[in-house]
Amino acid sequence: MAHDSAEEAMSRMGAEQDAKYSANRQHFEAQSWYEIDHRLTLLLTPLFRMGDDATIELSVVVDGTVISGSVVSEHAWTQRQNDQIRVGSPAVADxxxxxxxKREEEALETPEETGAGSLHRQVRxxxxxxxxxxxxxxxxxxxxxxVDLRKVAAWSIGRISLD
Structure with missing residues (x-):
C-alpha cells in the first residue's frame, strides 16, 4: 500500500508539472510578435536572405545583461553549434x-511555413x-x-570592445 501511495504521489506531482508546463507554454505562445522592436526586425531580416556569410555586429540588452557580437543566420549558427558539439560528442552532433x-524538409513541404510565416520563424x-x-x-x-527577440530591452549596431 505504501508503494501505491508513493506512485500516486509521483503521479500527482507529474500531473502538476505537466499542468504548469502547459500553462507556461500557452502564455509563451500567446505573447505577441508586435512586442519585438520593429526596427530591429527590419535590420535582421535581410541577414537571413543574404546567406550564411552575412553578419552584422550587434549589442543587445537582455535582462540587464549586455550581449555583444557577430549576428548570423539561423542556419550558420546551427552549423557552428553542431561543430562545437561534434568536438565532444560526434553521435549527438549527428x-x-x-x-x-528533417525539420527543414518539413518546413519546405508545409505551406504555412512559406512566405510571412517562415519570416517570423527566422527572426524570432x-x-x-x-x-x-x-x-x-x-x-x-x-x-x-x-537570444529570444522578445527579451531584448535595448540594442545598438556595433560590438562593444572588451579591450
Missing part, C-alpha cells in the same frame, strides 16, 4: 543534424557567434548563443 534536416531569435556577455563589470566569452 543526431541533431538529422533532426534539423538573434543568433550570435562567439559573443561577449557583460554583466556587473564581468566580461565572459560565450560559444554560439541564441
Amino acid at each position: 543526431a541533431l543534424a538529422s533532426v534539423e534536416s 531569435y538573434i543568433h550570435f557567434l562567439a559573443p561577449a556577455l557583460l554583466s556587473g563589470g564581468v566580461h565572459v566569452r560565450l560559444p554560439a548563443t541564441r
